[in-house]
Amino acid sequence: xxxxxxxxxKAMLAGSAAVAGVSAATRPxxxxxxxxxxxxxxxxxxxxxxxxxxxxxxKCQEANHLEPDTSGIDAKYNAPLSLSANAKTVIKxxxxxxxxxxxxxxxxxxxxxxxxxxxxxxxxTKGPNGIVAYNVDYCVGCRYCEIACxxxxxxxxxxxxxxxxxxxxxxxxxLGEGKEPACTEVCPRHAVIFGKRAELLQEAKxxxxxxxxxxxxxxxxxxxxxxxxxxxxSHVPFDKLGLPTLDDRPxxxxxxxxxHTVYKGFIAPVALYGILGAVMLRNRRSADKPEAES
Amino acid sequence: MSxxxxxxxxxxxxxxxxxxxxxxxxxxxxxxxxxRLIAGLGATTAMNDGYPFGxxxxxxxxxxxxxxxxxxxxxxxxxxxxxxxxxxLVRPAILTSALGYTLAGMGVALDVGRWWGLWKVPxxxxxxxxxxxxxxxxxxxxxxxxxxxxxxxxxLLERYKNGEHATMRRVARAAIPxxxxxxxxxxxxxxxxxxxxxSSLGTLMLLANSRLHELWRTPxxxxxxxxxxxxxxxxxxxxxxxxxxxxxxxxxxxxMLAGLAxxxxxxxxxxxxxxxxxxxxxxxxxxxxxxxxxSMMVIIEMVLFLTPAVMLLSPASRRDLGHLVRSAMxxxxxxxxxxxxxxxxxxxxxxxxxxxxxxxEILVTxxxxxxxxxxxxxxxxxxxxxxxxxxxxxxxxxx
Numbered sequence: 001x002x003x004x005x006x007x008x009x010k011a012m013l014a015g016s017a018a019v020a021g022v023s024a025a026t027r028p029x030x031x032x033x034x035x036x037x038x039x040x041x042x043x044x045x046x047x048x049x050x051x052x053x054x055x056x057x058x059k060c061q062e063a064n065h066l067e068p069d070t071s072g073i074d075a076k077y078n079a080p081l082s083l084s085a086n087a088k089t090v091i092k093x094x095x096x097x098x099x100x101x102x103x104x105x106x107x108x109x110x111x112x113x114x115x116x117x118x119x120x121x122x123x124x125t126k127g128p129n130g131i132v133a134y135n136v137d138y139c140v141g142c143r144y145c146e147i148a149c150x151x152x153x154x155x156x157x158x159x160x161x162x163x164x165x166x167x168x169x170x171x172x173x174x175l176g177e178g179k180e181p182a183c184t185e186v187c188p189r190h191a192v193i194f195g196k197r198a199e200l201l202q203e204a205k206x207x208x209x210x211x212x213x214x215x216x217x218x219x220x221x222x223x224x225x226x227x228x229x230x231x232x233x234s235h236v237p238f239d240k241l242g243l244p245t246l247d248d249r250p251x252x253x254x255x256x257x258x259x260h261t262v263y264k265g266f267i268a269p270v271a272l273y274g275i276l277g278a279v280m281l282r283n284r285r286s287a288d289k290p291e292a293e294s
Numbered sequence: 295m296s297x298x299x300x301x302x303x304x305x306x307x308x309x310x311x312x313x314x315x316x317x318x319x320x321x322x323x324x325x326x327x328x329x330r331l332i333a334g335l336g337a338t339t340a341m342n343d344g345y346p347f348g349x350x351x352x353x354x355x356x357x358x359x360x361x362x363x364x365x366x367x368x369x370x371x372x373x374x375x376x377x378x379x380x381x382x383l384v385r386p387a388i389l390t391s392a393l394g395y396t397l398a399g400m401g402v403a404l405d406v407g408r409w410w411g412l413w414k415v416p417x418x419x420x421x422x423x424x425x426x427x428x429x430x431x432x433x434x435x436x437x438x439x440x441x442x443x444x445x446x447x448x449x450l451l452e453r454y455k456n457g458e459h460a461t462m463r464r465v466a467r468a469a470i471p472x473x474x475x476x477x478x479x480x481x482x483x484x485x486x487x488x489x490x491x492x493s494s495l496g497t498l499m500l501l502a503n504s505r506l507h508e509l510w511r512t513p514x515x516x517x518x519x520x521x522x523x524x525x526x527x528x529x530x531x532x533x534x535x536x537x538x539x540x541x542x543x544x545x546x547x548x549x550m551l552a553g554l555a556x557x558x559x560x561x562x563x564x565x566x567x568x569x570x571x572x573x574x575x576x577x578x579x580x581x582x583x584x585x586x587x588x589s590m591m592v593i594i595e596m597v598l599f600l601t602p603a604v605m606l607l608s609p610a611s612r613r614d615l616g617h618l619v620r621s622a623m624x625x626x627x628x629x630x631x632x633x634x635x636x637x638x639x640x641x642x643x644x645x646x647x648x649x650x651x652x653x654x655e656i657l658v659t660x661x662x663x664x665x666x667x668x669x670x671x672x673x674x675x676x677x678x679x680x681x682x683x684x685x686x687x688x689x690x691x692x693x
Contacts, residue, residue, distance in 0.1 A: 084343070118501055120429040121414060121421040138414065138421060141407025143346035144428045148501045152643055155343050156407065158336030163407035246504060255501035256425050258513060259494070263430070269490060276374065276482040283376045284478065 034111045034226045034250060036197050040130035041170060042109060042229030043184065044200040046207065047241065048214060049191035050102040052091055056183035056192060060089045060106075063171060063182035085157040088168040089183055094240050101234060103241040104192055106183070107132060107153045107168035108221060109229035110251065115145035115154055115167075117252035123165070124154075130197070130229050131170045139165060150225055150244055150251045197229045204233050226250030301385055301449070301681040304542045304674050313671065316664045323661010326654045327404060335407060338654040344647025345638070349655045352637035354401030354662060356495055357630045359435065360523040362394025364534065365442060366488040367527030371554075373481055380550055382681040385449055386538065387531050389679050392442035393666045399439055401662060402432075427497040434491035441484045448473045450677050492523040499636050508578045509592045510640035514568065519636075521565050522629035528558050529602075529622035529629075536619045538680055552612035558625065562603035566596050591631075591639050598628035 057080065061068070068078035069086035080087035082105070089106040113132050115124045123139035126132055141163050145154045157163035171181035179185065184194035193200070201222060208215040220238045221228035224246045232243060239245050262268060309317075330338040341348040364387035371377050372384055403409045414421075415432050423429055448470045454462040455470065473480070496519030499506055532551050539546035573579045582589050602621035606612050638649070651659075674680050 114501055114503070117423075117425045118428060119423055120426050120432060121418050122423050136408075138418070139408060140411045140415060141409075142405075142428065143407070144426075144498075144501075146343060146346035147499070147641070150504055152344070156346060158342065159334065160336075160407075161332070161334035163335065244504065251503050252425070252501055254503060254513065255427060255497050258497050258500065258516060259425060259427055259430070262493075262516075263424070269486060272489065273482055273486045276485050277479055280373050280478045280482060283373065286376070 036111050036227060036229060037126075037130040039128070040111070040197040040229050041175075041195070042130075042197040042200055042231060043106070043170075043181070043192055043194055044204055044231045044233070045104045045192045046204075047101045047103060047191075047232065047234035047236065049189045050091070050104065051189055051191070052093060052102040053188065054091045055186045055188065056089055056104065057087060057091055059182040059186040060168075061087065063174060064088055066166075083153060083155055083167075085155045085159070085166045088166060092242060094236060094242075096240060098236045098240050101236045101241060102191075103243075104183075105151075105153075105242070106230065107170075108151050108225075109168075109170060110225055111227040111229065112225075112250035112252060114148035114150060114225075114251040117256055118144040118148035120144075127172070129170075129172075129175075131172050132167070133169050133172060134165055134167060136164050141165075148252065150246055197231070200231055204231055208233060223248040226253075301382070301678040303453070303676050303678055304544075304680055306542075306675055308672055308675060313668070316667050320661050320664035320668060323658050323664060326657045326661065329654060330404060330658065335405075338652065340649055340652040340655065342647065342649065344643035345641070345649035347637055347641075348405075348649060349651035349659055350401045350405040352634050353630075354659055355398045355405075356633045356637055358394055358398045358401065359495075360492065360519075360526040360629055360633060361530050361626065362391045362398065363488060363492065363523040363527030364530040365389075365391030365445075365527070366485065366492075367524050368531055369481060369485055370524070371557075374485070377553075380553070382547065383531055383535065383550060385446075385679045385681070386534060386674070387527075388442060388445050389449075389670065389673060390530060390534060390666075392439070392446050393669050395435060395439045395442055397662045397666050399435060401659075402435075404658065427494045427501065431491045431494050431498065434487045434494070438484065438487040438491070441480060441487060444473065444480055445477075445484055449679060450673070452678055453676070488523065489520065493517065493520045495519050495633075496636070499641065502641055505642055506636075507588050507640040507642060508576070509573065509581050509588060510636050512572050512576060514572050515636065518565065518569070518632065521561060522632055525558055525561055525565075526626055526629040528554050529625040532618055532622035533626065536615055536622075538674070539615075542674070542680065544680065546615050548613060548615050548618070551615070551618050552609070555606045555612040555618060555621070556609070559603045559606050562599050562625065562628075566599045569596065588639060591635050595628060595632050595635065598624060598631060602628070 058078070060066075061078075066086045066088065069080035069084050070076060070078060071084060072079040072081050080090050082092070083090050089104060092103045092105060094101045094103060109130060109132050111130065113124070113126060116122075116126055116132060118124075119138075120140070120142065121138045123135050123137070124132060124145055125135070141156070143154075143156055143165075145165060146152075146156060154165050154167045156165060171179070171183075174181060180194045184190075184192050187193075193203075195203075201219060204219045208217065208219070214235055216234050216237060218238075220232040220234070220243055221230055224243075226249060232238060232241070234241060326338070335341060339348055339350075365384075368380060368383045368387040372380050403412060406412060415429070416436055451462075451466040451470055454466040457463055457466075493516035496515035496517070500511065500513070500515055503511070532554065535547050535551055538544060570579070573582070582592060602625040605617065605621040605624070611617050
């Protein structure tokens with residue numbers, strides 16, 4: 001009897017042991033780079049070309065029916081300071097030891113997005129062309145996507161009482177009408193261009209090869225966080241542009257591996273449930289009845 | 295258990311002077327809840343796009359449900375380890391768990407922006423994202439609230455078994471034996487669900503990955519969450535047992551609590567040792583001496599974990615009720631701080647973001663705790679939850 005109970009308690013702890021075992025399972029294995037969807041679309045932003053005119057910011061707001069963002073100085077001007085519930089893209093500036101550059105921020109459309117892993121009933125999904133799309137019908141406003149995103153992209157309509165998540169969806173409605181995204185359509189310098197990720201990546205590498213003294217020797221987004229569909233090339237280091245230094249493992253890998261290892265096929269929970277019930281049955285049959293007094 | 299009288303209602307009046315204060319706090323909290331529902335989250339909370347999880351998640355849910363794990367901790371002891379001598383602790387522990395989890399659920403409902411759509415989460419099975427730790431937590435917590443109220447139902451129905459109300463009498467007489475018969479499988483579910491979601495609460499923040507500070511970012515977070523919910527659960531049982539004795543002038547269950555404390559001491563040492571080993575294996579041990587806020591917090595956490603273990607090291611010290619309560623408070627605080635830190639301190643969305651809970655956020659949390667106290671006092675006064683009745687004469691004796 002004692003042995004059975006002890007074994008069962010161990011089984012209780014097996015849940016935690018499984019969790020502990022995960023630590024081995026979640027060590028980085030020689031991770032092969034993720035394959036982007038064959039039809040993946042994306043953006044290429046070339047920091048050397050951008051003149052900071054912010055036409056993209058305004059056109060994006062117009063195309064996505066966003067209100068002016070007057071959260072900046074004096075609350076008078078439509079000048080979003082960062083991505084916000086009213087700005088799906090924003091232009092920032094870097095001035096420092098490493099030179100000077102503009103920077104365009106928007107959703108990176110990760111190949112393996114952490115926000116999609118986070119989302120309970122799939123308000124955020126990886127849709128056609130690999131676009132990370134939002135459907136408010138399945139959103140409860142939990143904001144776990146905001147915790148998950150390594151780029152701090154999803155924003156919440158804090159001011160609203162029927163709040164939604166706001167993030168770039170690569171103008172998927174405009175794509176459906178045969179147009180390109182608002183930001184690339186209006187960019188006067190073609191600093192941000194739209195296309196298939198594979199072709200954009202090729203173009204990025206071509207530009208770097210053609211002017212190796214100008215560019216940082218790397219395409220940001222090729223492998224970061226498992227790869228993103230929006231890519232960056234720049235003359236200043238990427239961390240100066242506010243792009244986080246990330247390894248090549250998909251952002252959601254660690255958390256997802258734990259969930260998968262512990263809950264694979266739901267075998268462990270069902271087994272644990274059976275064992276717990278069985279032990280209690282035996283305990284009840286044995287002489288000392290724990291709830292006998294009631 | 296022979297030393298203990300059977301569980302019986304405590305009786306007495308609800309509206310004592312101290313209860314008036316609690317009811318006032320609840321009233322203020324309720325007003326704040328109303329304001330939040332009318333004005334929205336931006337107007338009433340300090341949460342922002344950098345810190346989208348605030349006090350309501352980090353305290354009400356993540357810390358609150360761990361404090362509500364007394365039912366889980368005692369059930370492991372009584373039903374799995376078959377230590378029947380602790381069974382008088384079962385009813386009050388399950389009650390606190392039921393109340394704690396119910397209020398945590400209410401905390402979530404207030405926290406999510408689109409609360410009217412929450413019903414879709416359990417029902418839209420075909421859309422379930424099995425990769426989402428949050429989905430698992432949500433479903434487990436919803437399920438566990440139901441399980442806890444089923445577990446407590448026979449005790450609540452007992453008073454109607456021989457009562458005057460015919461319908462209630464019929465319901466009680468039909469339900470109690472049925473629930474008793476199924477009790478093993480209900481209790482087993484009541485052990486499985488916390489094992490699942492309490493560990494997954496730790497997995498939750500691992501999705502923040504690089505934005506979670508490396509001192510906390512380990513695949514062992516789920517295990518630490520599971521262990522802290524057990525230690526916090528036990529300390530709440532100690533706490534509650536002592537205060538029930540004090541508040542309702544009953545004989546304290548010191549012997550039993552001393553036994554519990556003996557089990558908890560090695561667990562506290564184990565948590566600290568495992569954390570240090572884990573930091574060593576991951577090569578971040580040096581981060582402990584960084585001297586910044588985050589490294590200081592980790593050191594404070596570990597000191598708080600060790601303090602109650604040292605306080606209770608000698609068996610004699612475990613038999614001193616005051617000492618037990620003091621150490622339980624430290625233990626509760628240790629687990630609470632660890633969990634709080636994982637959700638708020640370890641999370642770093644970037645330099646220009648900051649968060650400190652707003653006054654309405656704090657008042658809502660206080661109001662929810664007040665609601666729990668009111669419900670607890672009402673139920674133990676009217677239903678057979680506490681055993682070992684002393685001076686206060688029970689109004690109705692349980693059958």
